[in-house]
Amino acid sequence: MEDIDGHIQFLRDAFAAVNERVYSSRDPRVPDKMGATLVLACTIGPALFVGNAGDSRCYLFRGGRIERATKDDSLVQQLVDAGQLDASQARSHPKRNVITKAIGIVPPDRFRASVTHVGTALDIEHILLCSDGLHGVVTDEEIAHTLRAHWDPGAGAAALVDLAKRRGSTDNISVVLASVVPTPEADSPPTPRFTRFGRGAGVRLARGRSRRPARGVGGARPPSRSTP
Numbered sequence: 001m002e003d004i005d006g007h008i009q010f011l012r013d014a015f016a017a018v019n020e021r022v023y024s025s026r027d028p029r030v031p032d033k034m035g036a037t038l039v040l041a042c043t044i045g046p047a048l049f050v051g052n053a054g055d056s057r058c059y060l061f062r063g064g065r066i067e068r069a070t071k072d073d074s075l076v077q078q079l080v081d082a083g084q085l086d087a088s089q090a091r092s093h094p095k096r097n098v099i100t101k102a103i104g105i106v107p108p109d110r111f112r113a114s115v116t117h118v119g120t121a122l123d124i125e126h127i128l129l130c131s132d133g134l135h136g137v138v139t140d141e142e143i144a145h146t147l148r149a150h151w152d153p154g155a156g157a158a159a160l161v162d163l164a165k166r167r168g169s170t171d172n173i174s175v176v177l178a179s180v181v182p183t184p185e186a187d188s189p190p191t192p193r194f195t196r197f198g199r200g201a202g203v204r205l206a207r208g209r210s211r212r213p214a215r216g217v218g219g220a221r222p223p224s225r226s227t228p
Helices: 004-024 075-081 087-092 140-149 153-166
Strands: 038-044 047-053 057-062 065-068 114-120 126-130 173-182 192-202 204-206 209-211
Touching: 004 038, 004 047, 004 114, 038 057, 038 126, 047 057, 057 140, 065 140, 075 087, 126 140, 126 153, 140 153, 153 173
Parallel strands: none
Antiparallel strands: 038 047, 047 114, 057 065, 057 126, 126 173, 173 192, 204 209
């Protein structure tokens, strides 16, 4: 049997190491907090693990349907979990941009990333990693509809970024879309491969200044996005 708990702890330790590095690199003379959200998807054999810190998300697409594989570290998510908001109210809540955890924001002794084993990757067609510049203005079903219309990951990533721009997203739009393809049947046991990737990023002008997209998936946060 695979050491699922060991793999989860390994990935949590990786998150923690990144957080400690960023947290310890802050300049104490600068009052603004330096931080970023982070999301990952990782296969170990056929097992798929996802993890996040902040509100960048991982989605899984299989059988024509989309499912959210991560849970946002945010104030509105806490309110949803407590039954005080529903999903539609959360999307328009005035504090929907307040996150409760991010890389470089939380002191290392209090940081713990969310990492989950979500089963096998062999029945998944696409894995999508994205920042809230996408999912903040495009619904989950609209993301699924776009993926159905653009099966190639390069075209799908570009279409998602374009849709977020047309919706007027004022945050960075970072998208990584991967196709999951099993190895040949001669391999025993079969394992998934990410053979094709699509990446996209968007920049919008907001409040008179350019907001640059983060490299990879996730996004740097201005002070208002950090933990209150």
